[in-house]
Amino acid sequence: MTRKSKKVEQSAPTEFPYPVVPSRFPAGGDPVKREQILDGAKQVFMKMGFDAASMNDVTREAGVSKGTIYVYFQSKEDLFAALIEREKGRFTEALRDILADSQDAEQGLRRFAEAFVRQVIETDMIPAMRTVLGVIDRMPGLCHRFLANAPANARSVLEDFIRRQVDQGALRTEHPETAARQFIELSSGTFFKQRLFGEMRHAPSQEEVDRSIESAVRVFLCAYSTRPFPKPL
Amino acid sequence: MTRKSKKVEQSAPTEFPYPVVPSRFPAGGDPVKREQILDGAKQVFMKMGFDAASMNDVTREAGVSKGTIYVYFQSKEDLFAALIEREKGRFTEALRDILADSQDAEQGLRRFAEAFVRQVIETDMIPAMRTVLGVIDRMPGLCHRFLANAPANARSVLEDFIRRQVDQGALRTEHPETAARQFIELSSGTFFKQRLFGEMRHAPSQEEVDRSIESAVRVFLCAYSTRPFPKPL
Amino acid sequence: MTRKSKKVEQSAPTEFPYPVVPSRFPAGGDPVKREQILDGAKQVFMKMGFDAASMNDVTREAGVSKGTIYVYFQSKEDLFAALIEREKGRFTEALRDILADSQDAEQGLRRFAEAFVRQVIETDMIPAMRTVLGVIDRMPGLCHRFLANAPANARSVLEDFIRRQVDQGALRTEHPETAARQFIELSSGTFFKQRLFGEMRHAPSQEEVDRSIESAVRVFLCAYSTRPFPKPL
Amino acid sequence: MTRKSKKVEQSAPTEFPYPVVPSRFPAGGDPVKREQILDGAKQVFMKMGFDAASMNDVTREAGVSKGTIYVYFQSKEDLFAALIEREKGRFTEALRDILADSQDAEQGLRRFAEAFVRQVIETDMIPAMRTVLGVIDRMPGLCHRFLANAPANARSVLEDFIRRQVDQGALRTEHPETAARQFIELSSGTFFKQRLFGEMRHAPSQEEVDRSIESAVRVFLCAYSTRPFPKPL
DNA sequence: AATGAATGAGCTTTCATTCAT
DNA sequence: GATGAATGAAAGCTCATTCAT
Numbered sequence: 009m010t011r012k013s014k015k016v017e018q019s020a021p022t023e024f025p026y027p028v029v030p031s032r033f034p035a036g037g038d039p040v041k042r043e044q045i046l047d048g049a050k051q052v053f054m055k056m057g058f059d060a061a062s063m064n065d066v067t068r069e070a071g072v073s074k075g076t077i078y079v080y081f082q083s084k085e086d087l088f089a090a091l092i093e094r095e096k097g098r099f100t101e102a103l104r105d106i107l108a109d110s111q112d113a114e115q116g117l118r119r120f121a122e123a124f125v126r127q128v129i130e131t132d133m134i135p136a137m138r139t140v141l142g143v144i145d146r147m148p149g150l151c152h153r154f155l156a157n158a159p160a161n162a163r164s165v166l167e168d169f170i171r172r173q174v175d176q177g178a179l180r181t182e183h184p185e186t187a188a189r190q191f192i193e194l195s196s197g198t199f200f201k202q203r204l205f206g207e208m209r210h211a212p213s214q215e216e217v218d219r220s221i222e223s224a225v226r227v228f229l230c231a232y233s234t235r236p237f238p239k240p241l
Numbered sequence: 242m243t244r245k246s247k248k249v250e251q252s253a254p255t256e257f258p259y260p261v262v263p264s265r266f267p268a269g270g271d272p273v274k275r276e277q278i279l280d281g282a283k284q285v286f287m288k289m290g291f292d293a294a295s296m297n298d299v300t301r302e303a304g305v306s307k308g309t310i311y312v313y314f315q316s317k318e319d320l321f322a323a324l325i326e327r328e329k330g331r332f333t334e335a336l337r338d339i340l341a342d343s344q345d346a347e348q349g350l351r352r353f354a355e356a357f358v359r360q361v362i363e364t365d366m367i368p369a370m371r372t373v374l375g376v377i378d379r380m381p382g383l384c385h386r387f388l389a390n391a392p393a394n395a396r397s398v399l400e401d402f403i404r405r406q407v408d409q410g411a412l413r414t415e416h417p418e419t420a421a422r423q424f425i426e427l428s429s430g431t432f433f434k435q436r437l438f439g440e441m442r443h444a445p446s447q448e449e450v451d452r453s454i455e456s457a458v459r460v461f462l463c464a465y466s467t468r469p470f471p472k473p474l
Numbered sequence: 475m476t477r478k479s480k481k482v483e484q485s486a487p488t489e490f491p492y493p494v495v496p497s498r499f500p501a502g503g504d505p506v507k508r509e510q511i512l513d514g515a516k517q518v519f520m521k522m523g524f525d526a527a528s529m530n531d532v533t534r535e536a537g538v539s540k541g542t543i544y545v546y547f548q549s550k551e552d553l554f555a556a557l558i559e560r561e562k563g564r565f566t567e568a569l570r571d572i573l574a575d576s577q578d579a580e581q582g583l584r585r586f587a588e589a590f591v592r593q594v595i596e597t598d599m600i601p602a603m604r605t606v607l608g609v610i611d612r613m614p615g616l617c618h619r620f621l622a623n624a625p626a627n628a629r630s631v632l633e634d635f636i637r638r639q640v641d642q643g644a645l646r647t648e649h650p651e652t653a654a655r656q657f658i659e660l661s662s663g664t665f666f667k668q669r670l671f672g673e674m675r676h677a678p679s680q681e682e683v684d685r686s687i688e689s690a691v692r693v694f695l696c697a698y699s700t701r702p703f704p705k706p707l
Numbered sequence: 708m709t710r711k712s713k714k715v716e717q718s719a720p721t722e723f724p725y726p727v728v729p730s731r732f733p734a735g736g737d738p739v740k741r742e743q744i745l746d747g748a749k750q751v752f753m754k755m756g757f758d759a760a761s762m763n764d765v766t767r768e769a770g771v772s773k774g775t776i777y778v779y780f781q782s783k784e785d786l787f788a789a790l791i792e793r794e795k796g797r798f799t800e801a802l803r804d805i806l807a808d809s810q811d812a813e814q815g816l817r818r819f820a821e822a823f824v825r826q827v828i829e830t831d832m833i834p835a836m837r838t839v840l841g842v843i844d845r846m847p848g849l850c851h852r853f854l855a856n857a858p859a860n861a862r863s864v865l866e867d868f869i870r871r872q873v874d875q876g877a878l879r880t881e882h883p884e885t886a887a888r889q890f891i892e893l894s895s896g897t898f899f900k901q902r903l904f905g906e907m908r909h910a911p912s913q914e915e916v917d918r919s920i921e922s923a924v925r926v927f928l929c930a931y932s933t934r935p936f937p938k939p940l
Numbered sequence: 941a942a943t944g945a946a947t948g949a950g951c952t953t954t955c956a957t958t959c960a961t
Numbered sequence: 962g963a964t965g966a967a968t969g970a971a972a973g974c975t976c977a978t979t980c981a982t
Contacts, residue, residue, distance in 0.1 A: 038945080057375050059292030063973060073947045075975075084973065142290050142375040144439045155438045182474045186456055189431045197426030205388045206377045223419055227464040231473055240464055241415045270962080296956060306964045307957080317956065504966080523841050525758030529952060539968045541955080550952065608756050608841040610905045621904045648940045652922055659896030664888045671854040672843040689885055693930040697939055706930055707881045736941080762977060772943045774980080783977065 042080050045070045049091050054135040057142045058088055089150050092140060096154040099133050100161040107169040113178045114229060116169055121195035121221040124162055128196050129211050133158055134203040163188050179232045187232055194224035275313050278303045282324050287368040290375045291321055322383050325373060329387040332366050333394040340402040346411045347462060349402055354428035354454040357395060361429050362444050366391060367436045396421050412465045420465055427457035508546050511536045515557050520601040523608045524554055555616050558606060562620040565599050566627040573635040579644045580695060582635055587661035587687040590628055594662050595677050599624055600669040629654050645698045653698055660690035741779050744769045748790050753834040756841045757787055788849050791839060795853040798832050799860040806868040812877045813928060815868055820894035820920040823861060827895050828910050832857060833902045862887050878931045886931055894923035 048070025052061040063084055067074050081087035106123050110116030127133050137158065144151045167188040173179040181187045198220065202208045212220075226240035281303025285294045296317055300307050314320040339356050343349030360366050370391070377384045400421040406412040414420045431453065435441040459473035514536025518527045529550055533540050547553040572589050576582030593599050603624065610617045633654040639645040647653045664686065668674040678686075692706035747769025751760045762783055766773050780786040805822050809815030826832050836857070843850045866887040872878040880886045897919065901907040911919075925939035 041945090055378060057290075057292065057378075059290065059375075060379070062971080064971090074973090075948070076946055078974065079945070138374050138377065141371050141437065142292075144371070145288070146293075148439060151439065155440070180472070183456070186453065190427055190457070190460060193426035193430030194423055197430045198422045204374065206381060206384060207388065220419065223416070224423070227423060227460065231460040231463040239413070274963095295954085300965090307966095308959080308964050309962080311957070312962070507966085521844060523756075523758065523844075525756065526845070528950080530950090540953080541969070542967055544953065545966065604840050604843065607837050607903065608758075610837070611754070612759075614905060617905065621906070646938070649922070652919065655897045656893055656923070656926060659892035660889055663892030663896045667858065670840065671858075672847055672850060673854065686885065689882070690889070693889060693926065696930040697926040705879070740941095761975085763975095766944090773945095773978080774943050775941080777978070778941070 041072065041076070045072055045077055045080055045087070046091050046094055048072070049087050050095070050132075053088060053091060054132060054139050057139055058084075059142065085147070088143070089147065092136075092150055092154045095136050096157040099127055099131065099158045100165065102127075103162050103165050107165060110169070113173045113233070114225060116173070117191060117195075117225050117228060118221060120166055120169070121191070121224060122217075124192065125196050125199055125217055125221060128199045128203055129208070129217070134200070138204065163192055166191060177234060180234045181232050187228075191224065191228045194227055195221050274305065274309070278305055278310055278313055278320070279324050279327055281305070282320055283328070286321060286324060287365055287372050290372055291317075292375070318380070321376070322380065325369075325383055325387045328369055329390040332360055332364065332391045333398060335360075336395050336398045340398060343402070346406045346466070347458060349406070350424060350428075350458050350461060351454060353399055353402070354424070354457060355450075357425065358429050358432055358450055358454065361432045361436055362441070362450070367433070371437065396425055399424060410467060413467045414465050420461075424457065424461045427460055428454050507538065507542070511538055511543055511546055511553070512557050512560055514538070515553050516561070516598075519554060519557060520598060520605050523605055524550075525608070551613070554609070555613065558602075558616055558620050561602055562623040565593055565597065565624045566631065568593075569628050569631050573631060576635070579639045579699070580691060582639070583657060583661075583691050583694060584687060586632055586635070587657070587690060588683075590658065591662050591665050591683055591687065594665045594669055595674070595683070600666070604670065629658055632657060643700055646700045647698050653694075657690065657694045660693055661687050740771065740775070744771055744776055744779055744786070745790050745793055747771070748786050749794070752787060752790060753831055753838050756838055757783075758841070784846070787842070788846065791835075791849055791853045794835055795856040798826055798830065798857045799864060801826075802861050802864050806864060809868070812872045812932070813924060815872070816890060816894075816924050816927060817920060819865055819868070820890070820923060821916075823891065824895050824898055824916055824920065827898050827902055828907070828916070833899070837903065858891075862891055865890060876933060879933045880931050886927075890923065890927045893926055894920050 051069045052065045140151045170184045229237045282299050284302045285298040373384045403417045462470045517535045518531040606617045636650045695703045748765050750768045751764040839850045869883045928936045
């Protein structure tokens with residue numbers, strides 16, 4: 009049977025084609041099955057990376073047949089893109105709430121750091137990032153959208169909080185964005201790299217995390233608090 | 242391994258088989274040709290990633306024939322492993338010298354940061370990391386050896402310096418390792434992530450880098466200097 | 475392994491891309507093997523048609539491996555195109571010579587008809603045409619080039635001959651092209667359709683062919699000879 | 708058969724299974740829907756050919772679901788066979804009437820030629836033939852039945868007419884069948900091949916057709932009329 | 941009776957690896 | 962030792978056919 013390459017409808021062939029709405033095809037009506045496929049794809053893509061993952065692997069993991077996948081998604085790339093789009097928003101929701109009801113700078117920073125570090129350590133944000141990094145040259149837009157949500161938005165959430173603290177006179181800095189970046193790096197940078205680089209065999213102990221965050225908070229406040237602040241040990 | 246090998250004779254199938262000595266096998270006599278192949282492989286693997294790179298690409302880039310590669314290296318994986326082994330030490334050499342002749346803490350930190358940030362921004366350390374991250378589940382040991390050298394050793398170099406400064410009474414901290422990590426994150430974390438995530442279209446301007454490093458140095462010294470230190474802006 | 479669709483070099487994706495030179499690829503040097511593949515492809519394509527023929531069939535028939543075919547030809551379509559290009563000239567060579575040394579109109583017509591009918595009946599011109607007709611909508615240019623050679627050129631060869639006979643006063647017509655077409659249809663039309671339509675189980679007997687040609691020659695000369703000509707039976 | 712069927716129950720696997728009665732199976736009650744499916748199938752099969760046409764295309768064109776088609780027809784092949792059976796008689800009806808009320812040989816021939824050429828040029832007889840030719844090796848009987856009706860029967864209709872003209876003394880030939888074939892080739896052969904080979908971009912002008920037919924009639928009568936007949940130009 | 945989601949064999953094509961030269 | 966043509970397993974994807982609804 010001929011391979012009739014009649015897919016002309018794709019406007020941007022090499023890049024993620026759906027700006028807002030996630031991949032939805034003529035048929036492919038059942039959202040439950042769609043999720044099921046994405047769940048299987050998530051297992052496979054995050055473990056193997058995009059290239060090493062085969063559609064047969066997805067088939068096996070998702071418990072559906074090859075044809076079914078292609079009813080819901082146009083191609084392997086499309087499936088991957090839909091997966092990334094689904095995952096991208098999952099990581100910043102929690103952070104915003106945490107800072108909303110924090111009045112005290114020190115308490116807010118600590119709670120933000122705890123939440124962010126937990127994400128880095130416990131969730132699959134980092135495996136997802138690794139997977140995305142593998143195809144960054146082939147699908148830059150898709151990767152950008154993912155990355156802009158996961159770590160960058162965390163920064164903007166914290167930046168807003170710092171601005172409010174500056175307005176209230178609790179902190180002092182002329183570059184809230186820089187300060188926000190610095191706090192994120194201080195509090196999570198080490199864990200982030202460890203996890204990204206696969207050097208975190210088991211999650212670090214609670215007290216290890218606490219000590220690290222405590223130190224980050226102190227260094228940060230030592231530098232940016234308007235009140236004198238005891239230097240960290 | 243992507244292409245499932247039909248051969249069973251491999252004793253350690255999933256991990257880098259050469260513990261210390263880089264790939265050296267039956268023949269493969271000419272070290273110059275060996276380097277030539279590795280140079281070609283480096284171009285290809287770092288641009289495409291392990292899976293997307295084909296041996297034909299390496300062939301073309303290295304200017305040798307397919308058969309020749311297989312004289313010097315057992316398999317694609319072996320070639321990749323040898324490449325990573327060769328590259329793993331390249332990034333920390335310079336840093337040690339920089340700190341060797343720095344007496345002043347502030348000057349030392351600044352010079353370390355400048356050198357490290359330059360590596361992050363200008364060298365192919367980050368592309369190499371991305372490539373390694375793509376196969377971290379398949380070759381954990383190999384990746385670990387690479388990563389332990391590139392960024393981790395930078396940290397240990399800085400840690401030694403901080404220890405000396407503590408001994409000399411210029412800095413105060415009970416956790417030089419933590420302090421070293423913090424300074425690296427403060428000074429390079431943002432650039433590191435930007436470059437890793439492909440969001441650094443053009444290298445940041447010199448003054449942008451200077452400002453960021455300056456701020457990092459101040460935050461750090463504000464926290465760890467034994468002398469009072471003006472807070473950063 | 476990823477399917478890296480990096481074939482950007484193709485200028486005209488759906489149509490035969492090689493105007494004059496038959497498909498020749500970077501490598502693929504051995505002309506003998508190339509012919510061997512084309513021979514296998516000919517068997518398969520002419521028996522099954524383009525779509526129903528599988529590359530595995532070609533593989534089997536040609537006695538080479540799948541990969542080898544793709545060293546010599548870029549795609550199934552390219553292989554088919556190369557085959558058609560190879561076959562297209564094979565059918566008109568003989569006809570020209572036949573008419574070159576025929577002085578007498580009647581003798582020339584008879585010998586032309588015999589040669590042309592033999593081609594229709596005995597060679598694989600008709601199976602080739604059937605195969606070409608199956609893809610005429612997908613590869614119009616390729617098909618045109620084939621058809622323009624096989625039957626159309628036969629007509630122009632005969633037309634030249636008729637013109638010469640008109641000049642010599644042996645025939646009379648104001649439309650040598652029409653006359654040529656008519657003679658071809660008269661002499662071969664029936665056999666052509668029979669063979670094309672698969673209704674020619676065994677080749678017609680010599681006397682059957684002779685009778686048919688004789689009748690065609692007579693009808694034609696009856697109409698176009700300058701001399702009175704006995705009507706056919 | 709393209710897609711090798713897993714089922715073995717088919718008694719006559721390679722050829723059209725319904726000798727006379729068109730496909731009528733377990734259910735498939737509604738003759739209107741049956742026609743609707745065949746109409747859709749006709750569009751698709753004649754445009755794409757048997758292999759390149761997909762059942763989904765038929766589904767879309769016919770406006771019925773996949774399952775419904777399989778209620779009325781056992782397989783793609785069966786649907787195709789039923790279509791061909793339905794179409795096979797369509798092209799000879801008109802010709803018989805035309806000759807029934809023609810007394811004069813010249814007038815009869817001209818009207819026959821006009822009608823037949825119109826069919827060749829304007830109807831989908833030729834696309835249908837092309838479609839049939841594509842599967843002639845797989846379904847010889849079916850194709851034979853179709854082709855025996857369309858062009859061959861036209862010939863037998865004309866043959867009867869010629870016989871009558873011979874009986875009336877207007878024409879003279881000992882082989883009315885040959886004469887009939889010759890007239891058909893003379894009058895339509897060129898147009899037939901042009902259309903079949905896709906070289907008829909737009910229908911030829913009326914005067915072009917007229918001139919061609921006129922010439923054919925003259926050549927024919929010149930050869931077979933019992934009265935002296937002026938030679939064609 | 942009608943639907944269309946699901947299946948999976950089979951398609952074209954790629955590429956790591958081998959081996960005759 | 963070096964070459965690159967040849968191999969064939971496995972990839973992404975299609976589509977005739979089935980069957981629960």
